[in-house]
Amino acid sequence: ARTAPAAPAVAAPAAAGELPAAAPAPPRTLPERVREHARTRPDETAVVTAYPDHETALTWRELAAEVDRAAALLLRLGVAPGERVAYQLPNQAEFVVMTLAALRIGAVCCPVMPFFREREVGFALRRSGARVLLLAETYRGRRPAEELAGLPAEDTARLEHVLVLSDSEESARLPGTDGAFRFHDWHAALAAGEADAARLDARTPEPTALAQLLFTSGTSGEPKGALHRGDVLARAAAAEIRQLGLDDSDVVWVPSPLAHQTGFLYGMWLALELGVRQVLQAEWDAKRALSVLREHRATFVQASTPFLSDLVQVVEGSGQAPPVLRVFVAAGTAIPRSLAERASRVMGTAVCGAFGTTETCLATLSTPADAPAARWGTDGRALDGVRLRVVDDAGRVRPPGVEGNFEIRTPTAFAGYLDRPDLTADAFTEDGWYRTGDLATLDADGYLSITGRVKDVINRGGEKVPVSEIEQLLHAHPAVAEAALVAMPDERLGERVCAFVAVREGDRLDFPSMQRYLDQGRVARHYWPERLEVVDSLPRNAAGKVQKFVLRDRARSLAPQRGRRVETEQEKVGGA
Template sequence: MTLLDHLARAVAATPDKPAVHATRAENGTVRTLSYAELDRLSSEAACGLRRLGVTPGKVVSFQLPNWWEFTVLHLACLKAAAVSNPLMTIFRERELRFMLGHARSRVLITASSFRGHDHRALAHAVRDAVPTLAHVRIAGAAGTEGFDSLLGATDGADRRPDSDDVIQLLYTSGTTGEPKGVMHTSNTMLSNLVPFAARLGLGAGDVIHMPSPLAHQLGFMYGVVLPVMLGATSVLQDVFAPDTMAAQIRETGATFTMGATPFLNDLAEHVGGSGAGTSTLCVFVSAGAPIPPALVARARAALGCAVISAWGMSENGAVTTTCPDDSEARITGTDGTALDGMEVRIVDARGAALPADSEGRLQVRGCSNFAGYLGRPDLDNTDTEGWFDTGDLARMDAAGYIRICGRSKDIIIRGGENIPVVEVESLIFRHPAVAEVAVVGYPDPRLGERACAVVRLRAGATLDFAGLRAHLEAQRMARHYMPERLPILDELPRTPSGKVQKFRLRALLAEAPVS
């Protein structure tokens, strides 16, 4: 099956039911699409994409906030047998030039502006630099360049992709200094969502609120695909604010939501402090970073809902979750047990399975594992038996519940978003004052981690925090990746072989503030 089968079922059963409810924070406008409207608009958009030369297997990129156009576009890509390539709105020219060029994107759909940034100008700058990028369309713009120019007509040529065709290309940050294009099919994606929904008791009667960016795998799978698969209603929040989220939950009767730890923390603080409850909310799944046990207890008391811990990756969706009826110890002390169809194991450095409660490398095998990295099969980290090496360190108890202990790969997770350390370090090193740099994470109660650039300067050189930010902005690096502290040391700690000991830098930052 593909998502189009589920869409057809929902249209036949409940054509007038709200499918997507989206609000734009900049002007307060609300757009609600029924399932019949969602079906019609996605067919029109698929026809529009075909007019632009999008043929089966071609990549369509869209850098959009959580707007109704996002859901329409993914369904349109399915109907055109094209590949959806969602792009985070935080990406700027440097990231987009690489991703669009690597994907050989033919079309880019973006916002006119969002959160004060001119995305239209950005798109045109990128188009001039990417040879395959033939067309740019702008949500919110008028005329032939506007998103609406894709709509208004159908040609009856909608095509059902095979369930093993690649339908999504999503770039994730890694340790190679180069983003990797994760490829998913209908089978890898839906095989994750079916057992996920079953474990949490989700169905057509649910209203799914999504504050996480739809261009992140969490938002895409659980805010775009899951609601249509269930025949449920999605509520999209484009700019996160806890008071707005609480109000939207009350107004729409939302029953389920999912997001990284900061979303849970901020919503719980707002509801607990204001007394304006969210009584319809039944489940909050927190993923992207381990949840502090104290936050789980506080959130459950404030929100009155089940708090579910989950672990997963762009490469496989949510692999483990706790269960609604789990004990307090498991909810607060583990990241859950594998969903049906997935296996997890802990191995040592040689790949041998370890006994229960031993710390080691976390490996995953099963039906929702991705179809590989575009053009980089050498980076797949999957052995001949299908075990994918996640790069994370974990423990697993005798009942199969895991707890993430850390990461063997060099990535910082800030608010559920990966920061590509090698890439940031290479850009900082371009500054003429920098002799050495190591980017490490330091704990933050809200975001989980923030990035810190520890620097050794060249003799006689100077550099302050403002100067570092100006340098990185000139490199057109995404603002989300910016380090937030700049300790300057005379020497960086090293191993005898000369490798920087980042664990010592993390300990230094945890023990005493360094600025």
């Protein structure tokens, strides 16, 4: 039997014992909740995967059985309690199964965004130390398993088993390996052994065990691995359920990537807690989404603004609205007022603003009962147990309506950053408040409005772009003297990426050349700049620091031209 990996080095938030009162930890883990649903409603539909041209479905009984089979497979592969299990899958039932299987035996879920390529996947494997990885045989014309086989040895040094999910139940096409790790066909591996319920039950973890490792986007340096406990995630889902009055009559639609906290927690996990049907959108297509919403009579969704924008456009064009879509929580990017008004008018859906981070889960949320201007004109009010404050640089609380640094104190805070107690400590004030890095105001009624950023962040359709990493990569180009990335406003995605580059004397760099360079670097297309501006030099202050506010002003003036833009893979999935 394998021993558990060393406990990750994290530092608890200051004054953690003084966090606001919150609901007690749930008495059951999420897999226990699923087994309860399998007993009480065995033949009701639990998970639907809506592919572009067909659907699959699992009942609660079938889901529980699949989870036990997958959990038994993980045990046969020697997965120990607390060990990180990685998986890179689009929105499909196997993602749900793998999540529950890992949690069933006390392992830590480490989902990886499906659009990540070798550069990002290699980092996640190296930092997580995962021995087991599940990935799709094909994804949008790529072959992730073959990409994996080409990774540097240091990225896969701890990897032992790669499970490949074929496009059908026929055997996957497995690449060869040099013996560093083994490839297995997912379906064949599942069928190779039986699930021993007693052995699985003996591995049931405590609700307070670590459950999730999510890597942040690395906007200010190397991506950080945020760790969450199972009871904290359950508490976060329960807070949204209470705030919105969701119940077992709801149907949850999940177009957001399950590997992102929005889809993982406020789509999949929330539906499993409620015991209701979740409808997974395997690939983003607004027309397909509308048919899915109509067929399954979905009532709730949380997703970034581009999903809402695309859906509204299709509804307006077809004259057909989702019949019972009651609540659309738009998180990740600001909601344009005109879009919220259109959505309310053409779909009859309450569009609610919200604010959250990977580290804190949702902190604020408006409700359908709020006045329209507050519902989608702000980022909502604090959820149960959450406290908010806006302070100046000295830590003094600002009066209502006055901008300052936005901080959160919450019972849904993360356990810490993987192996980085220093960064964990830096994320909190001495008295235990999480520093969001955002500027905001709080009005007299407690409604939050995010007004700006302290951190250097580009938020593209709800996905944070790793600014520092891409800048460093561009700096390494032989023709580049210096480079800086800034946000360029965009009506659909909120922001796109504009690169300002000064080239070396006698050299040149054009947009296609930059694309080829980033492609050779195996960088996810979602992170490629969509505009290149070649300049003589970057503006700097007296201390030599790049004045990004000057570049952002230039980017704003360039945005309407939409010139030299590439349709990236993210464009095709609605900013997910």
